[in-house]
Amino acid sequence: MPQPFESVREQLLRAGIAPHLARRYVVELREHLADVTARERGAGLDPAAAGLRARTLLGTDAQLAQAMIDSTPRSLAARAPWAVFAIVPVLMLLAVVWAVATAMMHLLAPVHSSWPGGVPNTYNNLITTVSFVASYLLGPAIAGGCIALAVRQRLSSRWVWTGLVLIALFSAALGFHMNILPPRGGHPGSAMFSVIPGVIVAGRVNAAATLGVIALRAAVLFAIAALAYRALRSRLLSGHT
Amino acid sequence: MARDTNPNFMAGVPELMILRLLQDREMYGYEIVQAIRAETGDVVSLGEGIVYTVLHALERDGALKSRRKTVEGRSRIYYAVTAAGLRRYRELAQNWTTLAGAIQSVMKGSRHATAI
Numbered sequence: 001m002p003q004p005f006e007s008v009r010e011q012l013l014r015a016g017i018a019p020h021l022a023r024r025y026v027v028e029l030r031e032h033l034a035d036v037t038a039r040e041r042g043a044g045l046d047p048a049a050a051g052l053r054a055r056t057l058l059g060t061d062a063q064l065a066q067a068m069i070d071s072t073p074r075s076l077a078a079r080a081p082w083a084v085f086a087i088v089p090v091l092m093l094l095a096v097v098w099a100v101a102t103a104m105m106h107l108l109a110p111v112h113s114s115w116p117g118g119v120p121n122t123y124n125n126l127i128t129t130v131s132f133v134a135s136y137l138l139g140p141a142i143a144g145g146c147i148a149l150a151v152r153q154r155l156s157s158r159w160v161w162t163g164l165v166l167i168a169l170f171s172a173a174l175g176f177h178m179n180i181l182p183p184r185g186g187h188p189g190s191a192m193f194s195v196i197p198g199v200i201v202a203g204r205v206n207a208a209a210t211l212g213v214i215a216l217r218a219a220v221l222f223a224i225a226a227l228a229y230r231a232l233r234s235r236l237l238s239g240h241t
Numbered sequence: 242m243a244r245d246t247n248p249n250f251m252a253g254v255p256e257l258m259i260l261r262l263l264q265d266r267e268m269y270g271y272e273i274v275q276a277i278r279a280e281t282g283d284v285v286s287l288g289e290g291i292v293y294t295v296l297h298a299l300e301r302d303g304a305l306k307s308r309r310k311t312v313e314g315r316s317r318i319y320y321a322v323t324a325a326g327l328r329r330y331r332e333l334a335q336n337w338t339t340l341a342g343a344i345q346s347v348m349k350g351s352r353h354a355t356a357i
Contacts, residue, residue, distance in 0.1 A: 025297070027318075029293065059290045071295075071297070
């Protein structure tokens with residue numbers, strides 16, 4: 001049996017009220033319902049009649065939801081989905097990439113020339129891990145965050161889809177690669193760093209192959225994100241119809 | 242220039258009463274509804290469910306603050322008035338007193354009534 005006022009929460013979310021405000025309103029209504037029910041029982045009504053009377057006194061779900069909708073500003077995601085789903089995720093992705101790249105260069109720059117025997121394994125492992133996370137997990141994590149936000153707020157805006165496309169494209173176009181050359185024959189060592197995964201064919205970066213890989217990666221990420229979003233939305237909607 | 246009108250005499254009354262009651266002690270929603278009934282002798286009855294929209298709006302404006310508190314095993318959200326809420330209360334009370342005075346004045350016919 002559904003909890004009381006569950007449909008109030010659903011109506012509020014679909015109207016663009018922030019989830020924490022909707023949740024709190026419903027929690028307070030449930031507590032109030034319990035208090036009114038106890039009062040009515042104290043006045044001599046049996047439990048069922050007291051519950052019904054209390055429910056009537058509080059108003060219908062539609063009235064309660066409308067009162068809250070009329071008096072509460074919409075959430076940022078409902079007011080500006082273009083910013084929340086399209087701009088912020090891309091900026092976040094770029095900011096994390098910039099931060100990781102800067103941190104790795106700072107970490108390596110002062111010391112790479114003092115490793116005549118090559119880069120220590122600890123550094124290599126760290127670089128490999130960070131590169132893997134930034135190249136393959138960052139995009140899906142941000143896309144997952146957007147999907148969770150959209151589903152939680154019952155948003156089905158074209159901006160959610162636009163955001164997923166942009167995240168897939170940007171994250172597919174990012175692939176960390178670091179090449180550290182130890183000092184050799186009087187030449188100091190160096191660290192080379194790239195954030196775009198160039199595909200090398202016959203010793204040179206091949207633009208067509210690189211674009212092909214980026215497109216393939218973007219398509220895979222978008223397909224996974226789109227399937228997850230659709231499945232979660234369908235599941236949620238079927239649970240509240 | 243058009244004059245400001247009083248579109249609804251009850252506008253601001255729930256806020257006024259809530260801000261006044263919460264000056265004495267912090268309360269939760271159900272308590273506030275009961276206190277308004279008791280204080281006004283059932284003349285003013287705030288909607289059982291609607292009180293929360295007023296409380297949330299006042300909190301959003303900084304007139305109230307809330308906290309979850311457990312009393313006798315029941316956890317509830319208690320509201321208390323803030324300094325901004327006190328200022329708002331004084332403004333609302335002043336407006337209401339002026340309006341009530343004006344209405345009283347008309348009812349008594351003290352200014353414009355002509356002796357028969």
